[in-house]
Amino acid sequence: MFHNRMPRYEILSEEAMATLDRGWRRLMTEIGVEFMDERALQLFRDAGQRVEDNTVFLDPDFVLAQVAKAPREFDVQARNPEHSIHIGGDSMAFGSVYGPPFVREGAVRRDATMDDFRNFTRLAQSFDALDSAGGVICEPNDAPLDSRHLDMTYALQTLTDKVYMGNVVSGVNARDTIAMTEILFGSRKSIETTPATISLINCNSPLRWDDRMLEAQFEYSGAGQPVVLTPFILMGAMSPVTIPAALVQQIVEALSGIALSQLIRPGTPVIFGSFLSNIDMQSGSPTFGTPESGIGLLCTGQIARHFGLPFRTGGGLTSSQTPDAQAGYEALMTMLPTFLAGANWVMHSAGWLEGGLVAGYEKFVVDVEILQMLQVEFTPLEIDEDSMAFGAHEEVGHGGHFLGAMHTMERFRTCFYRPLLSSSENFERWSRNGGQDAAERAGHIYRTRLQEFVPPALDDAVRQELEEYVVRRRAELGD
Numbered sequence: 001m002f003h004n005r006m007p008r009y010e011i012l013s014e015e016a017m018a019t020l021d022r023g024w025r026r027l028m029t030e031i032g033v034e035f036m037d038e039r040a041l042q043l044f045r046d047a048g049q050r051v052e053d054n055t056v057f058l059d060p061d062f063v064l065a066q067v068a069k070a071p072r073e074f075d076v077q078a079r080n081p082e083h084s085i086h087i088g089g090d091s092m093a094f095g096s097v098y099g100p101p102f103v104r105e106g107a108v109r110r111d112a113t114m115d116d117f118r119n120f121t122r123l124a125q126s127f128d129a130l131d132s133a134g135g136v137i138c139e140p141n142d143a144p145l146d147s148r149h150l151d152m153t154y155a156l157q158t159l160t161d162k163v164y165m166g167n168v169v170s171g172v173n174a175r176d177t178i179a180m181t182e183i184l185f186g187s188r189k190s191i192e193t194t195p196a197t198i199s200l201i202n203c204n205s206p207l208r209w210d211d212r213m214l215e216a217q218f219e220y221s222g223a224g225q226p227v228v229l230t231p232f233i234l235m236g237a238m239s240p241v242t243i244p245a246a247l248v249q250q251i252v253e254a255l256s257g258i259a260l261s262q263l264i265r266p267g268t269p270v271i272f273g274s275f276l277s278n279i280d281m282q283s284g285s286p287t288f289g290t291p292e293s294g295i296g297l298l299c300t301g302q303i304a305r306h307f308g309l310p311f312r313t314g315g316g317l318t319s320s321q322t323p324d325a326q327a328g329y330e331a332l333m334t335m336l337p338t339f340l341a342g343a344n345w346v347m348h349s350a351g352w353l354e355g356g357l358v359a360g361y362e363k364f365v366v367d368v369e370i371l372q373m374l375q376v377e378f379t380p381l382e383i384d385e386d387s388m389a390f391g392a393h394e395e396v397g398h399g400g401h402f403l404g405a406m407h408t409m410e411r412f413r414t415c416f417y418r419p420l421l422s423s424s425e426n427f428e429r430w431s432r433n434g435g436q437d438a439a440e441r442a443g444h445i446y447r448t449r450l451q452e453f454v455p456p457a458l459d460d461a462v463r464q465e466l467e468e469y470v471v472r473r474r475a476e477l478g479d
Contacts, residue, residue: 001085001086001091001092001093001131002091002092002093002094002129002375002378003090003091003092004090004091004092004339004342004378005090005379005380006339006342006378006380008301008302008305008340008341008342009298009337009340009341010298010301010302011295011298011299011302012299012302012303017302017303017306019244020244020247020248020251020303023244023245023248024060024248024251024252024255025060027248027249027252028057028058028060028063028252028255028256029057029058029059029060030057031207032052032055032056032057032058032207033055033056033058033207033208033209033252033253033256034054034055034056034207034208034209035054035056035209035214035260036054036208036209036210036211036214037209037211037214037215037218039214039218040209040214040218040260041054041056043260043263043264044056044058044260044263047062047263048062049062056256058256058259062259063255063256063259064255064307066258066259066262066263067255067258067259067262067307067308067309068308069262069266069267070258070261070262070267070268070269070270070309071088071267071269072088072089072308072309072310073086073087073088073089073091073310074086074087074088074195074226074269074310075087075194075195076163076194076195076196076197076198076226077163077185077191077194077195077196078161078162078163078196079157079161079184079185079458080161080162080456083131083161083162083163084163085131085132085163087198087226087269087271087310087344087345088310088344089310089344090342091344092339092342092343092344092346093131093132093163093344093345093346094129094130094131094132094346094349094350094371095124095130095131095132095133095134095135095163095165095345095346095347095348095349096120096123096124096130096132096133096134096137096348096349096350096351096364097120097134097137097138097315097347097348097349097350097351097352097356097359097364098134098135098136098137098165098200098347098348099136099138099139099356100112100138100139100351100352100353100354100356100357100358100359101138101139101141101357102138102354102357102358102359103116103138103358103359103360103361104321104322104323104353104354104358104359104360104361104362104363105360105361105362106361106362106443109321109358111141111142112138112139112140112141112359113140113141113142113143114140114142114143114148114151114152114155116138116140116359117137117138117140117151117152117155118155118159119361119450120133120137120138120351120359120361120364121133121137121155121156121159121160122159122449122450122453122455123350123361123364123446123449123450124137124160124162124350125159125160125161125162125453125455125456126449126452126453127350127368127449129349129368129371129372129375130162130349130350130368130371131162131163132160132162132163132164132165132198133156133159133160133162133164134164134165134347135152135156135164135165135166135167135168135199135200136152136165136167137351137359138359140152144474144479146477146478146479147473147474147477147479149167149169149173149176149177150176150180150469150470150473150474151470152167153166153167153176153177153180154180154466154467154470157180157181157184157458157466158455158458158463158466159455159456160456161456161458163196163197163198164197165197165198165199165200166178166181166197166198166199166216166220166225167199167216168199168200168201168212168213168216168220169212169216170212170215170216171212171215171216171218171219173216174199174215174216174219174220175219176473177197177199178191178197178219178220178223178225179469180466180469180470181196181197181225183462183465183466183469184196184462184466188223191223191224191225192223192224195224195225195226195269196225197220197225198225198226198227198228198271198345199216199217199220199225199226199227199228200227200228200230200273200347201213201214201216201217201220201227201228201229201230201257201273202230202231202232202273202275203229203230203231203232203253203254203257204232205231205232205233205238205239205249205253206233206238206239206249206253207249207252207253209256209257209260214260217229217257217260217261217264218264221260221261221264221265221268221270222264222265224265224268224269225268225269226268226269226270226271227257227261227270227271228270228271228273228312228345228347229253229254229257229258229261229270229271229272229273230254230273230274230275230312231249231250231253231254231273231274231275231276232275233246233249233250233275233276233277234277234278234279234286235276235277235278235279235292235296236278236279236281237279237284237286241278241281243292243295243296243299246276246296247296247299247300247303250274250276250300250303251303254272254273254274255272255307257270258270258272258309270309271309271310271311271312271344271345272300272303272304272307272309272310272311272312273311273312273313274296274297274300274304274311274312274313275313276293276296276297276300276313277290277292277293277296277317278290278292278293285319285355286319286355286356287319287355288317288318288319288330288334288352288355288356289317289318289319289329289330289331289332289333289334290330290333291333293317293333293334294333294334294336294337297313297314297334297337297338297341297343298337298340298341300313300341301313301340301341301342301343302341310344310345311343311344311345312343312344312345312346312347313338313341313343313346314334314335314337314338314341314343314346314348315334315335315338315346315347315348315349315352316331316334316335316348316349316350316351316352316363316366316367316370316371317330317331317334317348317352317356318330318331318334318352318353318354318355318363319354319355320353320354321353321354321358322353322360322439323353323360323362323363323366323438323439323442324439327353327360327363327366328366328370328438331352331363331366331367331370332370335349335367335370335371335374336374339374339377339378349367349371350363350364350365350367350368350371351363351364351367352367361442361443361446362439362442362443362446363442364442364446365420365421365442365443365445365446366421366438366439366442368420368421369419369420369421369422372417372420373417373419376417389407391406391407392405392406392407392408395407420445421438421441421442421445422438423436423438423441
């Protein structure tokens with residue numbers, strides 16, 4: 001995984017932070033947050049919070065006391081220990097796109113299938129820049145709704161040996177994910193000692209936690225598995241249009257969800273989540289890779305550090321329908337501030353298209369290129385006597401060139417980033433090789449990766465136990 005040791009880019013003054021602090025305290029106290037689950041409401045009642053119908057009016061100091069119970073940093077184990085990750089501090093872990101019902105393959109946009117899900121899982125395994133395939137990489141519409149989570153989790157467990165995300169559609173799905181994780185890692189004790197899955201719990205912004213999300217949160221937090229408490233805010237639709245108002249709302253939503261996790265199981269790991277962008281005020285459509293979302297992202301990092309919490313934000317987001325220039329520059333407009341802010345858990349790092357409706361094969365490769373380049377750019381520069389290469393000047397002299405210098409020959413394989421996707425061929429060579437643009441080259445790369453894919457080894461007894469669990473649960477669920 002990547003360690004970002006570059007300075008953080010912080011844009012909020014002490015006065016601005018104090019103003020935001022007053023704002024979230026007032027919103028939490030006077031407007032409150034809805035929790036659509038009686039167990040959650042009862043936990044808040046028992047903790048002395050005022051509850052009216054489904055709305056909890058939270059004491060900010062109580063919330064901060066709960067937040068203080070959450071670990072600042074924690075580990076998540078993968079079945080291959082080399083792919084285990086650390087969440088918090090200077091660590092950045094990257095997962096692929098999450099949730100699209102459609103896929104794009106070349107010029108074809110179609111419903112996602114289970115084969116697509118498995119293919120994206122294979123691609124995530126094959127690229128070292130990614131630490132996780134994610135969770136719902138795409139929604140396999142050809143698999144039965146009630147049991148597809150079993151096949152998806154099985155694919156994540158067998159086609160990768162990296163960290164994976166848990167299913168959160170319902171409490172039942174969460175329990176199945178936990179049970180399958182216990183099988184993969186040997187016991188419940190093993191995954192409670194060191195978590196083995198991360199799950200996304202989205203707030204129904206503004207200011208409501210829905211029942212299905214809460215059901216899943218109770219299961220994962222109860223098992224000591226980290227959850228990403230994420231306000232889903234598109235400014236102008238799910239929050240007021242101003243960035244400060246959206247930040248205040250985001251703080252209230254994230255901290256209230258984190259407080260609930262600590263009531264469920266004190267000390268359970270959590271991640272301060274953020275999904276913050278805006279709508280097009282002319283069409284009402286969601287927009288991504290906007291300057292406003294970048295500003296909000298930078299602010300979120302500073303806010304999360306203020307509360308002593310690891311945080312999730314960013315990714316390769318775009319509104320573009322195809323892996324074109326717009327897709328590239330909007331993805332960079334989101335991923336660059338992700339690095340500047342030092343996000344700890346980054347979803348949607350590869351494959352996001354069309355506002356999250358589409359998982360794109362070619363876009364997956366484009367995003368991996370962006371991610372790899374930024375990882376190099378954000379690696380601190382080592383400056384020492386050897387890197388200043390005085391001997392090379394002595395060898396080459398005035399007016400010479402350094403291509404054949406000993407200093408160059410010793411380093412030419414590793415001195416510069418070698419692109420995965422980009423072309424620097426001259427026009428004649430590029431034309432002879434087919435004159436392919438970036439999207440066409442990306443298509444060749446992902447197809448080659450899939451053809452050459454070899455699944456990571458897995459103990460036969462563990463695989464059989466997982467298969468038996470999937471078959472049994474599928475029958476119990478009526479599929």
